Amino acid sequence: MIKTNQLTKVFRTDEVETTALNEVNIEIKQGEFVAIMGPSGCGKSTLLNVLGLLDNPTNGEYHFMGHEVSNHSERQRADLRKNNIGFVFQNFNLIDELNVFENVELPLIYLGYSAKERKARVEEVLEQMQILHRKKHFPLQLSGGQQQRVAVARAVVAKPSLILADEPTGNLDSAHGEEVMNLLQELNQKGTTIVMVTHSQRDAEYSQRIIRLFDGKVIAENIKETVI
Secondary structure (H helix, E strand, O other): OEEEEEEEEEEEOOOOEEEEEEEEOOEEOOOOEEEEEOOOOOOHHHHHHHHOOOOOOOEEEEEEOOEEOOOOOHHHHHHHHHHHEEEEEOOOOOOOOOOHHHHHHHHHHHOOOOHHHHHHHHHHHHHHOOOHHHOOOOHHHOOHHHHHHHHHHHHHOOOOOEEEEEOOOOOOOHHHHHHHHHHHHHHHHOOOEEEEEOOOHHHHOOOOEEEEEEOOEEEEEEEOOOOO
């Protein structure tokens, strides 16, 4: 599903040039659950942005679902994103003015689903996330764990083949964090590929493989024998 070859990302200003990714070579197969770990500033979030087609690399190749996409235009990247990728962020990124149902419905509106299809799909995924009883509540009326469940629901409502999670438990206590990780693991067991950036070794234990970054380079890969 994902393959990079000498993937490099350089950020330049008038005075400073920073290499965020330095010739990164990784491969992630359909159905895997992969954690990306490393210290702050090592390039984890930059890598996730490139993998999620939010940004293009400076050099190197990125093959996504069999296609080389490193030089795609923003429109081409957006089309691939909305049809194939769901995002889960540390800060939830819910829209405060929309209720739970409306937040989760949003990706389906962009994809052109009918109102009847949207209602059925949203209620199905909210039920799966055990948050359907809160569908008319607004984000600020929910706990952090509930907000993240809504964010996961929004990420999966269009049934993407890939979920990218950036520190998905970073703003949660341990109980709510475990709840979210169990949700991600369930989705993975049903066939969704998951790539997660995390500082948490505990969260990484839910994955099948850990890729470690340091100074923009892959320094180690650990394949685990068992999953929680």
